[in-house]
Amino acid sequence: MLQFDSMELPEETVALRSEVRSFLDSEHSHLTRRNSDFGSGHDPEFSRKLGAKGWIGMAWPKAYGGGERTFFERYVVTEELLSAGAPVGAHWIADRQSGPLLLRFGTEAQREKYIPPITRGESYFSIGMSEPNSGSDLASVRTTASKVADGWVVNGTKLWSTDAHRNNYMIALVRTEPPSENRHAGLSQVIIDLHDDGAQIRPIKNIAGHEDFNEVVFEDVLIPEDRLVGEPGNGWEQVTSELAYERAGPERFLSSFRVFVELVRAVGKDPLPHEADAIGRIASHLMALRRMSISVAGMLEAGKSPQVEAALVKELGNNFEKLLPEIARLAAPDGLSGDEERLRSFRSTFTDTLLGSPSFTIRGGTREILRGVIARGLGLR
Amino acid sequence: MSTRQMLTDSAERIFADHCTKALLDGAQEGEFPGDLWAVLKENGFAELATADSGFELGDAFAVLKVAGRHAAPLPLAEIMLGNRWLGSADRLVSVGLVDGDVVRDVPWGRRADAVIALDPSGGPPSVLEVTQVDSTGSNLAGEARDVLALTAALPLGSNEPGLELLALARVAQMAGALERILELTLRYANEREQFGRPIARFQAIQHNLAVMAAEVAAAVRIADAAVDALGGERFEFEVAAAKSRVGEAAGVCAESAHQIHGAMGFTHEHQLHHFTRRVWAWREEFGNEIYWRRRLGDHIAGLGADAVWDFLATRG
Numbered sequence: 001m002l003q004f005d006s007m008e009l010p011e012e013t014v015a016l017r018s019e020v021r022s023f024l025d026s027e028h029s030h031l032t033r034r035n036s037d038f039g040s041g042h043d044p045e046f047s048r049k050l051g052a053k054g055w056i057g058m059a060w061p062k063a064y065g066g067g068e069r070t071f072f073e074r075y076v077v078t079e080e081l082l083s084a085g086a087p088v089g090a091h092w093i094a095d096r097q098s099g100p101l102l103l104r105f106g107t108e109a110q111r112e113k114y115i116p117p118i119t120r121g122e123s124y125f126s127i128g129m130s131e132p133n134s135g136s137d138l139a140s141v142r143t144t145a146s147k148v149a150d151g152w153v154v155n156g157t158k159l160w161s162t163d164a165h166r167n168n169y170m171i172a173l174v175r176t177e178p179p180s181e182n183r184h185a186g187l188s189q190v191i192i193d194l195h196d197d198g199a200q201i202r203p204i205k206n207i208a209g210h211e212d213f214n215e216v217v218f219e220d221v222l223i224p225e226d227r228l229v230g231e232p233g234n235g236w237e238q239v240t241s242e243l244a245y246e247r248a249g250p251e252r253f254l255s256s257f258r259v260f261v262e263l264v265r266a267v268g269k270d271p272l273p274h275e276a277d278a279i280g281r282i283a284s285h286l287m288a289l290r291r292m293s294i295s296v297a298g299m300l301e302a303g304k305s306p307q308v309e310a311a312l313v314k315e316l317g318n319n320f321e322k323l324l325p326e327i328a329r330l331a332a333p334d335g336l337s338g339d340e341e342r343l344r345s346f347r348s349t350f351t352d353t354l355l356g357s358p359s360f361t362i363r364g365g366t367r368e369i370l371r372g373v374i375a376r377g378l379g380l381r
Numbered sequence: 382m383s384t385r386q387m388l389t390d391s392a393e394r395i396f397a398d399h400c401t402k403a404l405l406d407g408a409q410e411g412e413f414p415g416d417l418w419a420v421l422k423e424n425g426f427a428e429l430a431t432a433d434s435g436f437e438l439g440d441a442f443a444v445l446k447v448a449g450r451h452a453a454p455l456p457l458a459e460i461m462l463g464n465r466w467l468g469s470a471d472r473l474v475s476v477g478l479v480d481g482d483v484v485r486d487v488p489w490g491r492r493a494d495a496v497i498a499l500d501p502s503g504g505p506p507s508v509l510e511v512t513q514v515d516s517t518g519s520n521l522a523g524e525a526r527d528v529l530a531l532t533a534a535l536p537l538g539s540n541e542p543g544l545e546l547l548a549l550a551r552v553a554q555m556a557g558a559l560e561r562i563l564e565l566t567l568r569y570a571n572e573r574e575q576f577g578r579p580i581a582r583f584q585a586i587q588h589n590l591a592v593m594a595a596e597v598a599a600a601v602r603i604a605d606a607a608v609d610a611l612g613g614e615r616f617e618f619e620v621a622a623a624k625s626r627v628g629e630a631a632g633v634c635a636e637s638a639h640q641i642h643g644a645m646g647f648t649h650e651h652q653l654h655h656f657t658r659r660v661w662a663w664r665e666e667f668g669n670e671i672y673w674r675r676r677l678g679d680h681i682a683g684l685g686a687d688a689v690w691d692f693l694a695t696r697g
Contacts, residue, residue, distance in 0.1 A: 265686035280674030375587035
């Protein structure tokens with residue numbers, strides 16, 4: 001049976017939380033279009049300000065610009081930023097997974113080169129996992145990196161790489177050996193410089209009309225020898241550990257949170273019974289999810305590897321992120337109430353969130369893949 | 382090992398020994414489980430929540446979760462909280478709701494030594510030291526729920542939040558029953574073979590079990606959080622969130638459990654219904670999801686939109 005223990009955030013997080021709130025109060029110019037979806041706002045100036053506060057790479061070693069703070073402290077900063085709808089997209093992937101990956105598997109030279117600019121909020125990473133014919137079946141990737149005298153030659157196409165047209169680097173999963181009986185063998189990870197290496201980057205418009213994700217094409221792109229991350233052939237293990245970081249944080253249940261805030265604003269302080277019902281229902285889900293997510297942070301802090309628990313939080317959280325706007329839209333006053341001016345803020349927040357919501361149960365592992373991970377944890381596979 | 386762990390281990394042994402299918406079937410037919418009641422008294426469970434028991438109130442709710450796991454056919458929550466409020470030790474105290482000139486939904490009211498009457502309209506609670514049974518009946522799980530005449534009621538000396546504590550009791554019982562429902566369903570899916578293999582090997586079944594496991598984990602976590610909030614200023618709202626969220630999980634899990642068990646789980650002969658019918662019954666008792674969501678929602682709306690996050694972002 002999967003167990004999520006009671007976990008109280010430590011005392012030192014109280015002052016930190018206040019500090020983040022004061023900071024956000026003074027940064028209203030960055031909060032003009034609040035959205036709790038971590039991928040919704042790419043604001044380098046804001047990321048640099050967070051870096052200056054020490055809120056990127058918080059749990060990393062000081063030697064590389066990190067803060068050597070706890071997972072709980074990182075948790076508090078993250079949930080405060082997301083709940084406020086702050087634009088965290090630029091540094092998000094670097095902070096959440098590329099940095100930890102390089103710290104764990106990278107060479108000393110790679111750590112010294114790549115980590116400090118991440119902590120300053122100046123260097124941004126994209127994910128290079130999916131391909132045109134490889135989505136959930138990640139081990140089927142066909143992009144290759146072939147060894148040559150002065151480095152590696154990369155050929156292939158990466159797809160759905162968020163902000164590759166704006167970011168500095170991509171960590172790409174590539175084949176360094178031809179496919180064999182063991183599908184997980186022969187994969188490696190390499191760092192691509194998205195500005196200088198000569199990859200062709202083509203933004204793809206999404207259903208909201210935004211150009212956030214990209215197709216990235218490599219045609220005989222030569223990268224230096226020192227761009228390989230970890231051991232050649234160890235890519236599968238590395239990418240799996242990267243996904244564990246990706247799954248249980250507050251970003252997995254807060255993506256539509258601003259819709260809740262605007263719902264409460266729209267109904268006012270004396271709600272009708274069905275409005276109070278919707279507010280209470282949403283709150284009950286958030287209270288359960290947040291405690292489960294904090295419980296996972298506690299397991300990470302204790303040095304455990306709660307992969308199944310993380311998948312379970314993502315499964316529940318992502319489904320709830322989609323349910324929240326559906327509950328809210330039917331509780332909020334409808335379009336015939338003649339109250340549109342008062343509802344403007346609710347409507348725009350709702351629209352932004354709904355148009356982003358299909359991605360909630362796809363990114364970071366689809367709902368179907370996660371249910372498989374949970375089923376394995378239950379001993380069914 | 383913590384005191385609470387020792388206590389729940391001991392409760393687990395007692396309930397596992399006594400709460401057989403035969404006992405549950407008999408209780409549904411009106412046979413009072415006298416042996417179980419004697420053993421519970423003998424082991425001090427009836428007085429577990431009293432002021433001088435040496436245990437924390439949270440320990441009583443940990444035991445109630447175990448009782449829920451085994452569908453124990455006694456009103457242990459009412460007994461423990463009732464003895465606490467009456468200052469007695471091991472009387473068979475039950476609890477019901479004032480409805481005009483009767484007290485209804487009284488578990489084993491026909492056997493009770495005393496009955497506490499809660500007034501859902503907000504009036505002060507009272508106690509019936511002499512009981513007069515108006516009619517006997519049961520809830521949809523077949524648990525004894527009787528109607529008593531509201532006569533000779535005396536004021537209850539306790540000012541604890543009775544409705545909240547009993548709602549939390551049902552939350553704890555549901556959390557335990559949901560764990561059991563998941564276990565039974567996992568076991569059945571691994572044993573039942575169709576098309577030459579256990580049905581647990583089919584992806585459709587696996588996904589339903591994954592959803593159940595997630596609902597159960599959420600239910601258990603929020604139930605524990607509400608117990609942790611006992612005595613705190615947020616207690617009322619933690620109970621509200623828990624009763625609503627666990628009630629929602631109960632609906633999802635009971636439905637899936639029956640679907641996976643197929644026709645077999647729809648029979649009286651199978652034990653599954655003793656647990657699924659209980660969570661269906663318990664999600665209605667002491668306020669259903671709508672009741673508690675409205676209380677929570679009214680409170681949050683009153684705080685205002687810009688205070689919503691602060692309300693949610695507690696330390697514990």
